[in-house]
Amino acid sequence: MSSEQIIFYFLSFWFIASSLAMIFARNAAKAVLFLVLGFFSAASIWILLEAEFLAITLILVYVGAVMVLFLFVIKMLNIDKSTLRAKFAGYLPLGLIVALIIIAEMTLVLGNAQFGLDAMPSPARHAADYSNITELALQLYTTYVYPFELAAVLLLIAIIAAITLVHRQEVNRKNQSISEQVNVKAKDRVRIVSIASPSKEGK
Amino acid sequence: MVSLSDYLILSSVIFCIGLVGIFINRTNIITLLMCVELILAAVNTNFIAFSHFLGNEAGQIFVFFILTVAAAEVAIGLAILTLLFRVRGSIDVDVTNSLKG
Numbered sequence: 494m495s496s497e498q499i500i501f502y503f504l505s506f507w508f509i510a511s512s513l514a515m516i517f518a519r520n521a522a523k524a525v526l527f528l529v530l531g532f533f534s535a536a537s538i539w540i541l542l543e544a545e546f547l548a549i550t551l552i553l554v555y556v557g558a559v560m561v562l563f564l565f566v567i568k569m570l571n572i573d574k575s576t577l578r579a580k581f582a583g584y585l586p587l588g589l590i591v592a593l594i595i596i597a598e599m600t601l602v603l604g605n606a607q608f609g610l611d612a613m614p615s616p617a618r619h620a621a622d623y624s625n626i627t628e629l630a631l632q633l634y635t636t637y638v639y640p641f642e643l644a645a646v647l648l649l650i651a652i653i654a655a656i657t658l659v660h661r662q663e664v665n666r667k668n669q670s671i672s673e674q675v676n677v678k679a680k681d682r683v684r685i686v687s688i689a690s691p692s693k694e695g696k
Numbered sequence: 697m698v699s700l701s702d703y704l705i706l707s708s709v710i711f712c713i714g715l716v717g718i719f720i721n722r723t724n725i726i727t728l729l730m731c732v733e734l735i736l737a738a739v740n741t742n743f744i745a746f747s748h749f750l751g752n753e754a755g756q757i758f759v760f761f762i763l764t765v766a767a768a769e770v771a772i773g774l775a776i777l778t779l780l781f782r783v784r785g786s787i788d789v790d791v792t793n794s795l796k797g
Contacts, residue, residue, distance in 0.1 A: 501698045505706050510736055512710055516717030519724050528730050535737050542703070547759050549741075554763060559733070560771050565735050566774045567726060570781045575750035588719030599708035607717045608701035613749050615776040625756075633760070643766040651768030655775040 500543060508534035525563045529556050543618070545625045703745035710738035725780075725787050729773050736766050 507581075508531055514528035532555050539548040606612075633641055717731035740759045747755025781787050 495697060497698055500703065505702075508706070509713065510718075512713040512728065512732055516713060516721060516727070516731065521724065524727055524730060524742055530734065531734065532737065538703075538706075538741060539744050542744050542747070544744045544756050544759075546738070546757055547744065547763070550760070550763060551737075551740075554767060557731075559767055562770065562774060563730065566777060570778065582721045584722065585716075588716040591719070592716045595712050595715070596709055600705055603701050603704040603708065605699065605701050608699065608704055610697055610699045611699040615699070616749060618753055621774070628753050629756055629760070632757055637757050640761060644761055651771045655771045658772070658775040659778050671785060672756060680793065 499539070504534045504537045504541070505533075508538065521567045522564060524559055525567065529560050530557050534562070543625060568626050623690070700745055704742060707738040707741040707745070710741070711735055713734075714738065723788050723790060725777055725789060728789075731772065733766065733770070734739045736762060 511531040511534065515524045515531060518524040519525055526677045532551055536551045539545075539551065567633040714731045714734035717734065718728055721727040721731065740762055743755040743759045743762075747753060747759075778788055780792065784791050
């Protein structure tokens, strides 16, 4: 077993284990953290496949932004205790059966006979001065420049849509009322209460 | 050496884990969104494996766009989720049945 295989199986183990832990986690915040571990393993596997730029992008964009956004929303909505599991037992057998059938079919189709090393030999590793980012950028800014700009527009639309959706309207926004604050009198805010002094014995 | 079929089988296993997650977590929308992320990660691994073994960068470009669209989807999905929580006080899927005929 070569060192590449050992690394691959190690990373695959953690990817699968963290994914399983994610879907069975009772706490939504823990599920996000398990998904972060899964994304780190996926990024390492992508580096094994010489896709360094996308691996770094996965960690920066997904772990750094999207997963943190998930954590923010979970903490903001305070739903980490409301993860109900009423339907759990009812749908687990069906889900497992479907998943096992899909895995069996995929293994038959994608097995060593069709996509093994004989059919698809592993390409030679690139030289040390090969730059994945340069290759991607050459493609991205020449052949795929139009989809690239469309992606930028899509992100702008996403920003505007997200802000418009959660922006509070004038009715229920919490804002200051300056005139009310200026016109306030001391008796509106302070109430002087006379209470009996405690005796020396206390209690 | 790791063959292409190893990568493909790994991503199909991850895909199925995401699918089971959608089956068993169908009351909690936030976990559903995370399972969709898992499925997208599996698909991206597929694209990158083919891109590596065929020596063609187009697969990696495609993954780049998938990441962009997925980030936009998560932003809008979580915004809708926040809005839903504000209106209903819960993000249980079973509560959101007002469009039922």
